[in-house]
Amino acid sequence: MNLKDLAASLGLSQTTVSRALNGYPEVSEATRKRVAEAARQHGYRPDSRARSLATGRAMAVGLVLPMTAKQEIVNPVFSDFVAGAAETLATRGYDIVLSLASEEEQTNVYRSMLSKGRVDGMIMQAPLTGDRRIQLLKDLGMPFVVHGRVSDHDDEYCWMDMDNRHAFHEATDHLLEFGHERIALLNGMEAMDFAHRRRDGFLDALSERGLSADPEIMDSAVMTEQYGYGAACRMLALPAPPTAFLTSSLLVAMGVQRAVQARGLRMGLDISVVTHDDGLSYLPNGSEDAPIFTATRSPVRVHGNICAETLMKLIDAPQTPPHHTKLKASLTIGPSSGPAPTV
Amino acid sequence: MNLKDLAASLGLSQTTVSRALNGYPEVSEATRKRVAEAARQHGYRPDSRARSLATGRAMAVGLVLPMTAKQEIVNPVFSDFVAGAAETLATRGYDIVLSLASEEEQTNVYRSMLSKGRVDGMIMQAPLTGDRRIQLLKDLGMPFVVHGRVSDHDDEYCWMDMDNRHAFHEATDHLLEFGHERIALLNGMEAMDFAHRRRDGFLDALSERGLSADPEIMDSAVMTEQYGYGAACRMLALPAPPTAFLTSSLLVAMGVQRAVQARGLRMGLDISVVTHDDGLSYLPNGSEDAPIFTATRSPVRVHGNICAETLMKLIDAPQTPPHHTKLKASLTIGPSSGPAPTV
DNA sequence: AATCACCTCCAAAGCGCTTTGGACAGGTTT
DNA sequence: AAACCTGTCCAAAGCGCTTTGGAGGTGATT
Incomplete structure (x- = not known):
């Protein structure tokens, strides 16, 4: 069931149905109700590709799964981070598009993520010292926020980092x-x-x-x-x-x-x-x-929340100056530390 | 730079450029070269939404991040599993679309994933006993493979499981x-x-x-x-x-x-x-x-590989009977086990 | 010389949505 | 009575790609 069929079944135009569903004012409350009910009944959901093509917004952000060096080790922090990000993104209807890239393919993966129009922005994880991905992302002109940061030029892009x-x-x-x-x-x-x-x-x-x-x-x-x-x-x-x-x-x-x-x-x-x-x-x-x-x-789950939040703000207002969040870790005292033994 | 512009800059039609880029035979080797070179030079990448809309294939598979019960615990196995899946999917140009769903929202998340046309199939993780998601996915008519399985009716859908x-x-x-x-x-x-x-x-x-x-x-x-x-x-x-x-x-x-x-x-x-x-x-x-x-x-990384492989095959040929993979774990002997102490 | 096949290319019709620029009716103002 | 809003709806033009159904030109076949 697509918009056309739904409109036809209601005896309305696509325009009106689309507006009714998306909460535009130029449609009477009565028809809005009627449309909403019909949509529910037919289980209508707009095709995200078509919508995205028309609006220019993908309603998704990209994430490249970082693989530590050659050792093919998956960052153990990843799952909680991504859970946090996904959680926050979900509140605004954003999805996460995931790619995995070996060190060599990184550039390509980032490039294609962007230009394919699949995502509106990216979250970059696990930056290395002197990481070149940051320059790449800047060049590509795509909104991005870094989980962590690299020492140089860290005022020129969005990041969220723990201190x-x-x-x-x-x-x-x-x-x-x-x-x-x-x-x-x-x-x-x-x-x-x-x-x-x-x-x-x-x-x-x-x-x-x-x-x-x-x-x-x-x-x-x-x-x-x-x-x-x-x-x-x-x-x-x-x-x-x-x-x-x-x-x-x-x-x-x-x-x-x-x-x-x-x-x-x-x-x-x-x-x-x-x-x-x-x-x-x-x-x-x-x-x-x-x-x-x-x-x-x-x-790190909170880090995911914050990164996602920051990114969504950046997507909404790409021209604002880069936003930074620096979190202080809290020191909790447990039984594993005590006075140095007196020799 | 989109297809239209690229075609114009080459003095060719969109059709020809599209065919040249996608390896169709009805274009001379000379123009194919010329097109490829121009595309490379302009950094042209087809818009995935438009392509997806035209072809009907999303070139992405969905994955719902499972949260264990109420405890909000992220499955520690997730990161390696997803790395495996992403790895295999990448070889064929598929991306992963990730959503996170609390227990209550599961149904909705699955529903929207599918009908929005964002994905061609789904991988379902961490099935519970008597999991109702399986019936849901079957009803939705979307290709899916389960990592694990549920005891009943497990011949009616694709799964990969360890024994x-x-x-x-x-x-x-x-x-x-x-x-x-x-x-x-x-x-x-x-x-x-x-x-x-x-x-x-x-x-x-x-x-x-x-x-x-x-x-x-x-x-x-x-x-x-x-x-x-x-x-x-x-x-x-x-x-x-x-x-x-x-x-x-x-x-x-x-x-x-x-x-x-x-x-x-x-x-x-x-x-x-x-x-x-x-x-x-x-x-x-x-x-x-x-x-x-x-x-x-x-x-579990291998599990990810297999799930992805199975899913891609299923997407290619949706009508084939459900495929199952049952892996045998290998017993490796370490120093942690030995003869029972004689009392 | 006419026919045929083949190679190379193109115009245009979708895919399913949003959005612009009206149209039309009914009520208000001058 | 004419002019003007205002609220409600619609037709049609895009978004950027793929793909159908030819068109035109070349060389080989009759």
């Missing part, structure tokens, strides 16, 4: 105040822009107290439980092992926890662990009132 | 052969159809050896690390604790591991743990040649 630097500064301070002086950093892949910021926050906090970092207890890799376990085992076996760990993800922290327990040490007493927590729904940090790890928390 | 029953049967056998007689089952939410099958496989294996299950050491919940830890702690404190655990997900197994270690027990010696492993890229079960857990493994 990674501040979060890790705060987390480090928390440990320093407990008297820890040898703090290990298990960071994400340093190709990711956020990993840089986190490290900077960590280093700043140390140097503010006159401490210097020891490269031997700093590592960075794809954030898995394995990595946390392996790195922690190695570091705990050092002549001068760390008394605390700062990790970039709950999974890594869980790995550290396993290593700590395997050595017969006690978390929060012998070894402190603080982590960043993306608030993934399937990976809760204990319960609301009883967290397991002391953590800087910033639910 | 959950067989996997858990095999895993249970593995433990039984090691002499374990008190095996705990930590299952996923039993509203999920696969959880049912897994339990059946477990129970079958037990009864085949004349053993009966003890409800006290069977549990089911959303599959988190917390859940594994909590349930294992509780069960290990029973007067007659289990000597082995069979869990539905690596996260749950990790929780069990933590509980085991917390009690000072040794995995694979005092307590055996076998789990199912969805092969999530960000949650590896150790390395390829050195797994941590004994596990029945079936990478």
Whole structure:
């Protein structure tokens, strides 16, 4: 059942039916009712392609599934992020169009997404340091917002980011105040822009107290439980092992926890662990009132909400100056951190 | 730059340009070259909406992000699954259109996805027991394939599923052969159809050896690390604790591991743990040649591949009888399982 | 020289919607 | 009574593509 048929069955013109359905004023309340009822009865839904072609709006935003480097690892944060974005977009009738692109195809995928008219804007995820996609998107002239940002020129485009630097500064301070002086950093892949910021926050906090970092207890890799376990085992076996760990993800922290327990040490007493927590729904940090790890928390689902909201505003008013959102992570104290052991 | 402009700039008709670009034979090789070059130079890309409207094919498939029950938990399996699907779909130029739907809105979301002409088919995930979405999709007459299946009428629609029953049967056998007689089952939410099958496989294996299950050491919940830890702690404190655990997900197994270690027990010696492993890229079960857990493994990314492949075939030939794929999980032996301790 | 087939190209009709620019009737104002 | 709104509706023109049904030109066949 298309508009033409519906109009015919009502003895009205397409124009009138279209206007009635879309809430235009130049149609009497009586016919509007009649049209609405008929539409409901016939299960009429406008064809989105035709509508989109006529209005110029796709009512969809694009999202390119980021694959971490060559390792084909899907960003674990993706599902919650996309859920948040989809949730917000749904309130305004937008869909998400998803593409997956290997590193090499990125450019092409972005190009085609745009020019095919399938989407009105894009959300870009997981920016790398010096990411060239941003320039590409700017060149293409398509509205976009970045989840995260890249260090340079970050006032020239929309982004929403967590204050990674501040979060890790705060987390480090928390440990320093407990008297820890040898703090290990298990960071994400340093190709990711956020990993840089986190490290900077960590280093700043140390140097503010006159401490210097020891490269031997700093590592960075794809954030898995394995990595946390392996790195922690190695570091705990050092002549001068760390008394605390700062990790970039709950999974890594869980790995550290396993290593700590395997050595017969006690978390929060012998070894402190603080982590960043993306608030993934399937990976809760204990319960609301009883967290397991002391953590800087910033639910990535909310990031999805904000990115979507920002993008929709940008689509509505493309000429407004770029909008930025910087979220502060909240530090929640759990039993995994405590005073440095007195030797 | 649209087709009209491109044609004008070449002094050709739209028809010829369109044919040249789409590889139709009725255009000379010389002009085809000329057209291709001009298209490349102008960065011309056909508008997908217009093309879709003209051809009747959307070149996209729909996916509804499932939210587990009321708990707003995003399926952790989603990201790898969608990566697999997107990967396969990309080879044929299909995109994925994503919607998110709460339990109540499901029907509406599916309805609109279809009739809006935005997609040519759908992939349905995470079916519940007696899931009504299947009937809905059948009624709507849209090609679809289910990741998993529902017990009744499963010959009437396309699905791809792992043989959950067989996997858990095999895993249970593995433990039984090691002499374990008190095996705990930590299952996923039993509203999920696969959880049912897994339990059946477990129970079958037990009864085949004349053993009966003890409800006290069977549990089911959303599959988190917390859940594994909590349930294992509780069960290990029973007067007659289990000597082995069979869990539905690596996260749950990790929780069990933590509980085991917390009690000072040794995995694979005092307590055996076998789990199912969805092969999530960000949650590896150790390395390829050195797994941590004994596990029945079936990478969900491959499931995504297969679902996509099946769906594309179905779209090409809607009248073929429903196609089914049943995957056998592979049992990989790790250090987490061993002979039952002799009391 | 006429016929035929073939190759290369084109005009125009859709696909299903929105939107512009009236048309027509009825009531208000001058 | 003429002029003017105002409210309600419609015909038709796009949006950018594909595809049907020829048209015109060339060379081979009779």
